[in-house]
Amino acid sequence: MNQDSFAEGHSVIHRIDPRLRLVGAVALAVVVAVSYDFTTLITALALSLLLALMAQLDLRTVIRRLLAPILFLLLLWAVLPWSFKGESFLTWGLITLTRPGITLCAQISLKTIALMVTFMALLATMTVDTLGHALNRLRFPDKLVVMLLITFRYLFVIEQEYRRLLRAMKIRNFQPKTNLHSYRTYAYLIGILFVRASERARRVHGAMICRGFSGKFFSLREFSPHPWNGAFCFFITFSLILLIILEWVV
């Protein structure tokens, strides 16, 4: 499990204050999500690619991470064009592809890819704990920040536990087959993971209480000023204004 591979770079984007990146990404997401004009969407895609380029993301990893949403989009392309009512575009026998259906698919696809790439460039370039601290500084509720950080921390522990159990099954010659025994074994595996996770949650909570935890989250992280912060602000503001003009004014 290596979710942090984008976080280890040293590009311009990596050095920009995480809070600005977070706010920028959310602002871009809102504008792109409510836009339907193709010029706007293509500009948004171009901007996201520019951000990815600035963040020096590895192209192959970007594509690999886009596979899951692309799979989802293919599903849309398989269903929407013929099931959506409207002016016909192409007719093959019984199947009629409609123009509005295809337009909608294209809009959704462009939005999805543009936003995914933007988030990879701006948010995936920070570690999860940096994200947590940035959210905390942006006055995000303590409870949610603590939950995010602790989930991230114990994901690894639970994964290790899962692997241990899997090994224990393997060394006793467990081979998954399509039978009740296999299903039951997997059910046990999942069950025991839940039991262990809840036991651990209880112990961790105990450990936190022992050290005076009362629900308040303190962040030690200092986000130091960087000359690029201003430039980044300008770039994001400029992009937002450009997208808004393309969508609503032109």
Place this chain on the structure above:
Amino acid sequence: MIVSPVVLSLKKICFGYPGGQLILNDLDFHIHAGDRIGLVAPNGSGKTTLFHVAMGLLKPVSGTIEAFGKVRKKEADFVEVRRRIGLLFQDADDQLFSPTVLDDVAFGPLNLGKTREEAVNVAEKTLDFLGLTGFEDRVTHKLSGGEKRLVSLATVLAMEPEVLLLDEPSTGLDAATKEKLIDILNSLDLSLVFISHEFDFLSQTAQHIYTMENGRILFDKELHLHTHQHAHLMGQQPHKHI
């Protein structure tokens, strides 16, 4: 002889889970300032439960807990107890829940109301004391087992406790780390209680060794560690006497 004051005293404590047997049964246990007590007892005899009851994490069915001269009953009473008594958990992964070492060590001091600067200061001093200088930005879940144990100890020591309860501190450590841990513990000016199964560890750290049986601590059967010399076959091979 001057008897040092009692810092923690458990009187007639009973504890059990609903529907189960009593794990602690009429247990009496007292810690005086400066004590170094080892607890040796079979698995499942309630040693960890005893620690958790003392910290107020588990509520006893009956009995009284007196810490630092006051009876502690409610959750609010234990806030002070937890500040002055540190508990080192058996599994370091339970203790280290923050992403980085510095975050984790500073967590306690911050909760005690220290400013960020003071907390970082205490954390760094504690890490230095344990020979963990430069560990500040390490990611907790990527530390080795021995490092995790020492960082856990740092998180507890950073709260500047007066009493330290250690749940199997030496289990699973290699010889060098164990040696280091023993040196650290012996240099601390605190009251210590260890749970351990390792006699060689206890012989180097504890003054008294108690056992537990039927949910009680046996004072009358205090164990004494001693060395003796004798000759026997294969004596040149490394071996153990238990």
